[in-house]
Amino acid sequence: MNVSSAPSGVTEVGSGIVLCQDAHSLSERRALSMIGRVCRDYLDENILTPIELLHHSGHARLLNGAENLCAALVQKAAVAQAQATNTPMRDKVKKLYAITTAAITQVEAFEKRLPSTPLTHRLLTQLNGSDPLYGTRIAYCALAHHLNMSKSWSEKAGRVLALFDAAIEPAAVAVLDEALSEILQAKTAVPELLGKFRDARLRIIQLMALLDGRYAADDDAYATDFATRLHTIAAKHPMPAVRESVILLVRRLLLSSVPLLSEEPAEEFPATREVYALLTKDREFAIELGAADLFEKRMVRLVTAEKLSRLIPGHFSAPKLMQGLKLFEESIGEGPKEILLKYIAYLFEHRDLEKEFVDPAYSNEEKTEIAQELRKKLISAGLSDHRREQFIGILDPLIQRIGQDQRKATRTQCGPEDHVVLEGNRIPLKNWSAIGLLFGPITGTFLEGELLKLTVKIKNPKLQITFDAEGDVVRYSDDGLVAMKYRCLDAQTAKKVALYFDPLAGARA
Structure with a gap:
C-alpha cells in the first residue's frame, strides 16, 4: 500500500494514543484505530467505519457541522494526547482542528478524481496505483462511496466481500482488509455478523476460525454466511489487519470478567483449559496473543x-x-x-x-x-x-x-429378606458394612450430606437383627441407589454389628 511505503507521520505516545503530523497521516492504521476508539459510539450509531468517516466528505462535514458533538470528540482525543505528552491540551485541540479541516479539503479533491463507474477490485487496484503518495487514500475514497448508505453491518460487510474474486490483486486486498478490520471493531457488528453472544468460549472459537480452520471445534464456528465467506477469503489472501482485529477482540474477551462458559467454577475451569489448549496450538500465535499471561489472570480469578x-x-x-x-x-x-x-x-x-x-x-x-x-x-x-x-x-x-x-472394612452382600424401612417404605438392602449401607432402587431426591433415619432388617443364617439407625447420604446414583454412612442408635446393637464384621474384636479387647 502506498501509505505504508511513505515515511510515517504518526508518532505513538501511549498505549494506542498517537500524534499525527499532518492530514495525510490520519489515514495510517494506528491513526484510524484511534479515531475508531474516540468516535466509537458515533460510528456505531451511524453504521460507519473510520475509513468512511475520514474519506467521504459528506460524512466528515456532517460531523463537523454538529459543532457540540465534534468539539466533544476533538476534546476527548486532545485530552488523551495531552496527558500522554504532558503538554497543554489547548495546543492539541488547535492541532487536531487544523489537520481534520485539511483532511476534508484533501478528500474533496480526491473525490473529483473518482470515476463514475461501479467499484470493482480492478478499479481499486488502479486507484491505489494512480498516485505515489495519495493512491491509497483515493482508493479509500472510492470504497467509502461504494459503502455509502449501507443500512446494516451485514450489508456493509457483504459489499466489501463481494469485491473479492480469484483475480484480485494484493493492493486491492490490502484496502479491503483494512475495511473488514474496522467493521469487526464495531461494537454492534460482531453479534450481527457472527450471531448472538451465546458464550465467550464459542465467540473466541468463532473469531479464531475466521483466520484458521484448525480452530473450528464444530460447525457453529461457521454458522453465518459472513463467517464462511471471510474464512474462505482469509485462507487465500494475507489479511494482517483482520488478524490484528481478531487478536484484539479475543484479548478483550479474555481480559474481561465475562465467564468463558459458566459462573460455576467447576464448569468454568475445564472451559478455560479447553480455550487455552485451542489458542496455544500455534506457538507463534500464542506468543503474539500473550496467551500465558491472559490465562494466568483468568486462573487467578477462578482459583481462589x-x-x-x-x-x-x-x-x-x-x-x-x-x-x-x-x-x-x-x-x-x-x-x-x-x-x-x-x-x-x-x-x-x-x-x-x-x-x-x-x-x-x-x-x-x-x-x-x-x-x-x-x-x-x-x-x-x-x-x-x-x-x-x-x-x-x-x-x-x-x-x-x-x-x-x-x-x-469388608462389605457383606445381602439376601432377599434384607431390607431397610424408610418413611414406611420397604427398600431392598444391596450390601452393608459396620459403617455403611447401600440400598435401593428408590425414587426421590437425596442430597449429599442429607440426614436419614431408618430401620435396618437383616435375616441370614448367621445374623437376624433389626435396629434403628441414622446417618448421612454420601451418594445417590442415577439408578436410584442410596449409599449412606450410618450408626446404630442402640449401643448394644452397635456392639453386635461390630462383632459380626470383626469376630476377633472381642478377643482383642
Whole structure:
C-alpha cells in the first residue's frame, strides 16, 4: 500500500494514543484505530467505519457541522494526547482542528478524481496505483462511496466481500482488509455478523476460525454466511489487519470478567483449559496473543480460596485429593497452583485422612485401588520433589493399614429378606458394612450430606437383627441407589454389628 511505503507521520505516545503530523497521516492504521476508539459510539450509531468517516466528505462535514458533538470528540482525543505528552491540551485541540479541516479539503479533491463507474477490485487496484503518495487514500475514497448508505453491518460487510474474486490483486486486498478490520471493531457488528453472544468460549472459537480452520471445534464456528465467506477469503489472501482485529477482540474477551462458559467454577475451569489448549496450538500465535499471561489472570480469578469448595466438592478426602491434584496439574500460573497446593497439604496433614479417606460404601479392595490411583497422581502431577515425598510418606502407611484391616472394612452382600424401612417404605438392602449401607432402587431426591433415619432388617443364617439407625447420604446414583454412612442408635446393637464384621474384636479387647 502506498501509505505504508511513505515515511510515517504518526508518532505513538501511549498505549494506542498517537500524534499525527499532518492530514495525510490520519489515514495510517494506528491513526484510524484511534479515531475508531474516540468516535466509537458515533460510528456505531451511524453504521460507519473510520475509513468512511475520514474519506467521504459528506460524512466528515456532517460531523463537523454538529459543532457540540465534534468539539466533544476533538476534546476527548486532545485530552488523551495531552496527558500522554504532558503538554497543554489547548495546543492539541488547535492541532487536531487544523489537520481534520485539511483532511476534508484533501478528500474533496480526491473525490473529483473518482470515476463514475461501479467499484470493482480492478478499479481499486488502479486507484491505489494512480498516485505515489495519495493512491491509497483515493482508493479509500472510492470504497467509502461504494459503502455509502449501507443500512446494516451485514450489508456493509457483504459489499466489501463481494469485491473479492480469484483475480484480485494484493493492493486491492490490502484496502479491503483494512475495511473488514474496522467493521469487526464495531461494537454492534460482531453479534450481527457472527450471531448472538451465546458464550465467550464459542465467540473466541468463532473469531479464531475466521483466520484458521484448525480452530473450528464444530460447525457453529461457521454458522453465518459472513463467517464462511471471510474464512474462505482469509485462507487465500494475507489479511494482517483482520488478524490484528481478531487478536484484539479475543484479548478483550479474555481480559474481561465475562465467564468463558459458566459462573460455576467447576464448569468454568475445564472451559478455560479447553480455550487455552485451542489458542496455544500455534506457538507463534500464542506468543503474539500473550496467551500465558491472559490465562494466568483468568486462573487467578477462578482459583481462589473462596471458590475451592465449588471446585473441589464432596465430603471424602480421596476424591477431593484426586480432584485437587488434577486441578494443580492443569492450572496456569504460579498463583493458582500455590492456592491448590496449600489445600492439598491441608487435606493430607490436617484431617483424619484414614477416617475420611473414601466413601464407606466402597469395599476394602476398592479403597486400596483408589489409594494406588492417588499415589500415581501424586507422582505425575508435577509437584516439587519435597512435596511429593512428603505426601507419599503420609499415603503409603495408610495404604498398608487399609490392607491389614480388610475384614473390618469388608462389605457383606445381602439376601432377599434384607431390607431397610424408610418413611414406611420397604427398600431392598444391596450390601452393608459396620459403617455403611447401600440400598435401593428408590425414587426421590437425596442430597449429599442429607440426614436419614431408618430401620435396618437383616435375616441370614448367621445374623437376624433389626435396629434403628441414622446417618448421612454420601451418594445417590442415577439408578436410584442410596449409599449412606450410618450408626446404630442402640449401643448394644452397635456392639453386635461390630462383632459380626470383626469376630476377633472381642478377643482383642
